[in-house]
Amino acid sequence: MKATIYHRPKSEDAYAYDKSTMHIRLRTGKNHVRKVNLIYGDPYDWTKNQWVTSKKEMTPTGSDAQHDFWFVEVTPPYRRLRYGFEIITKTETIYYGESGFLDTPSKDTSDYFCFPFMNPADLFSPPEWVKDTVWYQIFPERFANGDPSRNPEGTLPWGSAAPTPTNHFGGDLQGIIDHLDYLQELGINGIYLTPIFEASSNHKYDTIDYLKVDPHFGDKTTFKRLVDECHKRGIRIMLDAVFNHAGFYFPPFQDVLKNQQHSKYSDWFHLRDFPVRAEEPPNYDTFAFTPFMPKFNTENEEVREYLLNVATYWIKEFDIDGWRLDVANEVDHAFWREFRKRVKALKPDLYILGEVWHNSLPWLAGDQFDAVMNYPLTNAIIDFAGKQKIGQQRFEHVITQLTHMYPIHVQQVAFNLLGSHDTPRILTQTDNDVARVKLQFLLLFSQRGTPCIYYGDEIGMTGGQDPGCRKCMVWEEEEQNQELLSFVKRLIQLRKQEKAFGTEGDLTFVENDSSLLIYQKTYENQQLLFVINSTDQPDSVQLPVSWTNRNANDLLTGETFSLATEIVIPAKSAMVLK
Known part of the structure; x- marks a missing residue:
């Protein structure tokens, strides 16, 4: 039993939530422990x-296949703490601290875990506005053509062909401005733009000039107008920073190809030997093995200053609200620490979002990113409600693991998504089953974090892996799925109207003997009950006793009715009861 007990101080298991409050967690073996108390005090008292x-009792906060998780919140009177755990099973009581396990509570503070001091400078402080933001990701070349005079040579009529890695349809910044009414009506208050800087490709991840808007998209005047129009509507703007690598035609790299080891930029990149050969496989580090995307040497002082100047320029000149950092996990931590200092000095509530697809705690200690793209949640939702690869119990276990992977205030600003320019469309992944897409959107919007819609997913657009997921936005209403659009609008409304629905609500799974997923979300005195049937058959369930024989409102339909002890949920549908 002792081998299953785990706690790590100054980590996701013990952290300052704010200037006066500490959160402490403990992991124990599944069903091994009946009760846990925290023993704590000031080391000098x-x-x-x-x-x-x-002594304070800890609350069970969930279980996965192997473990139970426990949580407690305390307020150290002098912002420092020594603490340990009193662990009670059916047969014994043991005490756990830094020195290990004891049969009786130690009187020596060195046997206890230590949180030396809650220094405000160490506090993870993400922007408050992000918690209430619903994002919309736009791939500018495919959203709308607002200024045909900027069309590159060979531009195709809008939506007239399947997307390829090289074709163009003329999407631009003016097109986004022209459709801000649509986004505002949808309920969007944050726009994430994939790169807008000058580049040779249609995706613009191969930057030529980081200080210039790509002429196919517009110019700085157009971009300034876009930011201003968004801010008037309460919409934030986040740009994509491609600082891991440059494009093939980035002038310093072209200088390297021309002058080789004599180039003054030869240390700007990770070159293995000379002559530098732009062929596959390249003899220099790149994004993946793409010779057209040479990797920056961010340990070079000139490179660092160049990129940090880019990061601050777009804040100072255009008042952007966030940076999404491409391939962020391949750039050194020292660079990101300096990046955070520079941009936060200009705009303290700027949102810093890293593209990291795996456990990201090393970047989320308050000195680098505010959040990462939450692909583990994406995969869990799709596998459960979309592809039926996992059942209700496995989904609960995965969500519980994710819930305990990061501190709560990290989770509250996590960037949650179902699809992006890097993944197949959610409807395509779900075999064109709109009912299942609805369930996935419901799961997405009811989790902690800030949700993002990939342009067109709300109207049922389809498409496979890149470039298939980068089709032109469909603007003809008769070709949009209006039922799905209305459903997504309703979820956005609920997230804004019901505090328990979104990031502020604490989620607790409700055990039941059916195949249904049931969880309760609580905020202060408000409670919501989510009942989700992701199977192809109707199913019934016994409601928790606290919910039976009460009048309830289904927030998804507006229907009010008296709850029976047992309710039936049709196949591929859900209820959200208030």
């Missing part, structure tokens, strides 16, 4: 040679 301690 002694009376008559006795250390003064308090």
